Amino acid sequence: MKITFIAADGSETRVDAAEGDSVMQAAVQNDVDGIIGECGGSMMCATCHCYVDDGWTEAVGGQQDGESDLLDCAASEVRASSRLSCQIRMRAELDGVVIHLPESQL
Numbered sequence: 001m002k003i004t005f006i007a008a009d010g011s012e013t014r015v016d017a018a019e020g021d022s023v024m025q026a027a028v029q030n031d032v033d034g035i036i037g038e039c040g041g042s043m044m045c046a047t048c049h050c051y052v053d054d055g056w057t058e059a060v061g062g063q064q065d066g067e068s069d070l071l072d073c074a075a076s077e078v079r080a081s082s083r084l085s086c087q088i089r090m091r092a093e094l095d096g097v098v099i100h101l102p103e104s105q106l
C-alpha cells in the first residue's frame, strides 16, 4: 500500500508500506525527511508528529489516549489534524493515505 508524504515546502514523496507498519516506520525506512521517530514508536518523543490530510482524517481516526499530551511537546504547531505517525498503523482502508509533514520536529 502507498503513503504520500507532503513536506512543508510542498515536495511530495510516495512510499510503499506493508499492512501493520506504522506511518512513522514507513517514513524512516524510506528516508523521508521530516519524520525522525526518535523513540522508535513508544510514544515518548513526538518527533514523528504529522498532519493527516483533510480527506483522510476520518479513515485514519483521532488521537489515541496519551497522544495529545505528547503532542504538547511537538516542535511545530499542533492542529486538529495532528497525529503521532507512530500511532497510525497501515491497513487496507489507508492505502493511498496523504500525510503532511511539519516544518520542524526539533
Ligand code: FES
Binding pocket: 024, 036, 037, 038, 039, 040, 041, 042, 043, 044, 045, 046, 047, 048, 070, 084, 085, 086, 087
Ligand atoms: S516515534 Fe516517538 S512518539 Fe512516535
